[in-house]
Amino acid sequence: MTFLRRTFVAMASTAVLCASFSALAQDIKPRLIRFGYGLNEQSNQGRAAKVFADEVARLSGGKMKVRAIGAAALGPDNQMQQALIGGAQEMMVGSTATLVGITKEMALWDTPFLISNTKEADILLDGPIGEKVSAKLQDKGLVGLAYWENGFRNLTNSKRAITKMEDMNGIKLRVMQNNVFLSSFQTLGANAIPMAFSELFSALETKTVDGQENPFNTILSSKFYEVQKYMTVTNHVYSPWIVTVSKKWWDGLSKDEQKVLSDAAKTSRDFERKDTRDEASKAMANLKAKGMEINELSPAEATRMRDKLTKVYALIAADVGMDLWNETQAELKKIRAA
Template sequence: MAYITRRAAMAVAGAAIMTLGFSGAASAQQEIKLGYALANTSHYGVAANKWEEVVEAEAGDRYSFTHFPSSGLGGEREVIEGLQLGTIEATIVSSGTLSNFVPETGVFDIPFLFRDLDHARTVLDGPIGQDILAKFSDAGLVALAWGEQGFRHITNNRNEIGGPDDVAGLKLRTMENPIHITAFETLGAAPTPMAWPEVIGALQQGTIDGQENPLSVITSAKLSEVQKYLTVSGHVYSPAMLLVSQQLWDGMSPEDQELFRKATSEAVTAMRGFVDEVETSGIAQLKEEGMEVGELTVEQKAAFQEALGGAYETYYETYSKDLIDRIIATK
């Protein structure tokens, strides 16, 4: 298993383009450049390593994985565009930019849509989630499985958060996700879409006050070093996705396609296991690292839901109320 840093990424990507015309018959081994935003020790890394492990256990040396963790190939949008071009073979990506490629994915980002992790996983693994995966073929991508980050929570350096008024004016980094942006604008915050590689520096410099992410990201990215307050808000469930390029997929035998499906399924199981563990231990860890932690009560969450009434009306204009009701009703 090889690892490439961001410094070398552009050179590698360029070399990949130059050598495309000479690969074919020269070597039977297919390189899989696998890019993802977080460190190899994160839930993304856990999934990436399991993906490689399962494929290489059954395919032998037909495939060779090279990992590009910590945004080594650029931001998530850049990586997905690389898959479309065929210069990158695979990625594990958050839902942040997915709605730019398949708008329907945005429905899962609606605040307070899911009751708990079991509810979210049942929806994603069932007909609703699988139908959306299939739509990625229209974007020149092959979506193999839904991964997971967990429920998103807010960190910041300005103040504790106990209600909607505490969010007003907060300069908050969000993903490039119109659903999230609408929600925070409705609450009176100042959402600031920003690619993940820029976030730590922006927090250190005070360009933004805070950000929102699952505990799996907050802990693995060591945000306790640059943030004072954690609000366990659980305002949005954050899925991830395991994607490969159409070019890679079309060049595979049916047997290898099935192997990749099996490998990504096992990768998702490992990823969810990591999230389960962090959901249990992450808050205690962050307290030990010095963060001031507050958890929204049921009543406080209800106040946020009421304050988001205007945003929900906007969501109904984009996603059918029937689809949203089906998700809520899933047992």
């Protein structure tokens, strides 16, 4: 070895040592973390799960290992939530809407047209209201670490273009397993059928249901365009995902280990939101190219649907409590005025 090379090798190993030194100095034990999610690896959810896993490895000097398991291989959202509560699984990311049966305050995020753009979403979810709702999970055996973006939801179906509310009549529409979504789409005249996301593609393929609603990204990554001809841009609700941890398991972690997970959840959140927005901005053209017929509602029809949907507001306010409902409205007013 030449002197130069020896020096370089020594310098490089010092750099590696320094990088992992802070992790070594911390109270971090070897940990294996099963991190489940519902979409496939090629989705925005899958890409961000990978960023989370890499970040946990980096921050823990390789001691904490995240095994990200997608495509609902550990079960649909509801089943994973129960596994977390029972301590049989460590972590997951999934829809807040599927948590409503466990923590009723989560229904806040199901409010149609509550959030009208991503700026409002970020401020509201990362601020005191989002924190408050997330903190409610603790009494139920879960710890919420960060909200990721699922996105603004749009309607697809295999029957016909939806240009007016009446077109929804008789459409068998899969909804998430949640009473707000059920009431919302019943109110619009659809035949709403609650079903786990993991069963959705085959239900659409076999025509057990005619349609569904999800953000552009999911319609693309789950290949719904193969079994759905029509898409209507409704943006009827902004759906968050939430990264959760089993509280039973979390309580046994050191402060340093907990910090690794919270920090990695936030880094992956920032990546995920950007990635999701980039993909969503190109998705419409992409879905058209795949053969979908896409229409936007006329402003008059959009208003009609919106007026109908606001009838479920009373139901949601009762679920989440009047105080939280009013605080949310006040917070949104503040965000909009800023």
